[in-house]
Amino acid sequence: MNLRERKKRRTRDALLRAALELFATRGYDETTVDDIAAAVDVSQRTFFRYFAGKEETAFFVPRLAEALVVDAVRARPPGEAPLEALRRAVLESWDAINEAIVELVPIELHMRVYRVIESTPALLAAHLRRSAELEEQLARIIAEREGLDVDADPRPRIVVALFGGVIRVTERLWSTGDDLTLDAMRQLTATYLDQVGPALAGNWHTEPSP
Amino acid sequence: MNLRERKKRRTRDALLRAALELFATRGYDETTVDDIAAAVDVSQRTFFRYFAGKEETAFFVPRLAEALVVDAVRARPPGEAPLEALRRAVLESWDAINEAIVELVPIELHMRVYRVIESTPALLAAHLRRSAELEEQLARIIAEREGLDVDADPRPRIVVALFGGVIRVTERLWSTGDDLTLDAMRQLTATYLDQVGPALAGNWHTEPSP
DNA sequence: GAGGCTAATGACAGCCACTGACAATTGACA
DNA sequence: TGTCAATTGTCAGTGGCTGTCATTAGCCTC
Known part of the structure; x- marks a missing residue:
């Protein structure tokens, strides 16, 4: 696996875990996509390049x-x-x-x-x-x-x-x-x-x- | 029933029928709440006073x-x-x-x-x-x-x-x-x-x- | 039937999910 | 190393939905 590929996988996993962690603690509706992106320090646009929507992470x-x-x-x-x-x-x-x-x-x-x-x-x-x-x-x-x-x-x-x-x-x-x-x-x-x-x-x- | 009540019922029914008609012809996703409100000639805000959301009409x-x-x-x-x-x-x-x-x-x-x-x-x-x-x-x-x-x-x-x-x-x-x-x-x-x-x-x- | 009260509406501003477009950056590979 | 392609950030915009406040319209009393 490329460095590029590895980086992508890491970003995706980080977004996934951050999202799930936020859902579990704060609640789904109380978590914004901006929150998730911020937790991983990427732009909101990047989140949507990995997941079709907030729902998909769940x-x-x-x-x-x-x-x-x-x-x-x-x-x-x-x-x-x-x-x-x-x-x-x-x-x-x-x-x-x-x-x-x-x-x-x-x-x-x-x-x-x-x-x-x-x-x-x-x-x-x-x-x-x-x-x-x-x-x-x-x-x-x-x-x-x-x-x-x-x-x-x-x-x-x-x-x-x-x-x-x-x-x-x-x-x-x-x-x-x-x-x-x-x-x-x-x-x-x-x-x-x-x-x-x-x-x-x-x-x-x-x-x-x- | 009051004139007021009757007017409300009429507005709600008109919104309902307009929404369903639009859904059936154009499709649900292709119909905006603005479209529905415009078809009945009320403001978008009024639509949301009669229905909790677009979904509710359906x-x-x-x-x-x-x-x-x-x-x-x-x-x-x-x-x-x-x-x-x-x-x-x-x-x-x-x-x-x-x-x-x-x-x-x-x-x-x-x-x-x-x-x-x-x-x-x-x-x-x-x-x-x-x-x-x-x-x-x-x-x-x-x-x-x-x-x-x-x-x-x-x-x-x-x-x-x-x-x-x-x-x-x-x-x-x-x-x-x-x-x-x-x-x-x-x-x-x-x-x-x-x-x-x-x-x-x-x-x-x-x-x-x- | 004029005037005050209250409910219904419209206008406006704002939040959030999501998308398209374009420019900047970064890894891949010759 | 320089070129190419993939990844990302930024910005602008749409649509669903909500809060707020001023305006309007029916209702009720004197």
């Missing part, structure tokens, strides 16, 4: 995680049922995600930023839209696995929608809870996915939730 | 629809299974929704705006966030119906997430399709909801989708 890390999940789903053996493939892919990709994050920012900072995303309306909206795009991608992968046409058969999009819905519920719960560790997240996700069957059954009262 | 009608759905869910008999209650509430509230819309803007305009919402990133994000809030509300209603604690039992949030996911898939399909009638929407929703069971079954290939 989703830089989540973007990596999404890519890893997509890879994990693609790597699942074709024999598995769709929902099972999604479940295993997500649960098993967290270690890789963790490693990827640590390369870039302190994991603890990322956790704090995650809470900011969930509690800042503008960021939550962006997060949900990104999730919708991810789901579309996953639906196509599932359809291909099963040899189906996404636009003709409703089932791929439906499983993915169900799955995504559960994931989002657990994300929100996790981010508002006390235990911000990876294991807590994994545990919560597994528990909630196990509840999909029971939740669809009509008879909630004959058997209480396990 | 979601004024959907907001009414959401309120009606919530009412419909609340009105469901307690005996029904949760998913069934949600399904019936949505399918049966569309007529009321239709009436409420017609009072405010031509239904055909609303359809066109709906397409704009689904195809404009900023609006889609906002739409998804609103949906998430709606789902939280519905989860609380379902939990209450069943005499459960939303924060202790995962099932209310899960059914609603599943349900919401399916609804969103159908919304997207409907908005990108050719048939923008209410009946098409109702039909699509019913069909997709019927697929929830089959989609969760592991054996997609032993029985093709009905």
Whole structure:
């Protein structure tokens, strides 16, 4: 890697970390792009040459995680049922995600930023839209696995929608809870996915939730 | 109603219709608040006294629809299974929704705006966030119906997430399709909801989708 | 029905996210 | 080392949105 390239990477990382640090401490809306640029001592214009917008800094890390999940789903053996493939892919990709994050920012900072995303309306909206795009991608992968046409058969999009819905519920719960560790997240996700069957059954009262 | 009140209502409706008309013809991003204000011949400042932001005009009608759905869910008999209650509430509230819309803007305009919402990133994000809030509300209603604690039992949030996911898939399909009638929407929703069971079954290939 | 009160509006200034254009700087490479 | 291209800073401008203050317009009382 060039000196030039290295310099660019350093500037980008510095901007990223400065932005996330500011978001986590001061709040997203209370942080201006000028603040971020000033913290790294570059011009505001330079910030916008590295990131398409303020929002992009907040989703830089989540973007990596999404890519890893997509890879994990693609790597699942074709024999598995769709929902099972999604479940295993997500649960098993967290270690890789963790490693990827640590390369870039302190994991603890990322956790704090995650809470900011969930509690800042503008960021939550962006997060949900990104999730919708991810789901579309996953639906196509599932359809291909099963040899189906996404636009003709409703089932791929439906499983993915169900799955995504559960994931989002657990994300929100996790981010508002006390235990911000990876294991807590994994545990919560597994528990909630196990509840999909029971939740669809009509008879909630004959058997209480396990 | 006062002359003053009537004048206010007229100004608000004019702003709303002008905004939606501009969004539908020119596009959301291509429409400035100044354009909207100019079309009604009021100052930009006045626009912001009626609407918290440009976005709010786009979601004024959907907001009414959401309120009606919530009412419909609340009105469901307690005996029904949760998913069934949600399904019936949505399918049966569309007529009321239709009436409420017609009072405010031509239904055909609303359809066109709906397409704009689904195809404009900023609006889609906002739409998804609103949906998430709606789902939280519905989860609380379902939990209450069943005499459960939303924060202790995962099932209310899960059914609603599943349900919401399916609804969103159908919304997207409907908005990108050719048939923008209410009946098409109702039909699509019913069909997709019927697929929830089959989609969760592991054996997609032993029985093709009905 | 004139005059005072209050709510609605317009005009203006300013903040922040973001973009285009151009000049200055800095690393790359012959 | 000098040339070329990439990186950066500066400046000007747009659009969404807000606070402030003076002006206008409906309302209500005497």
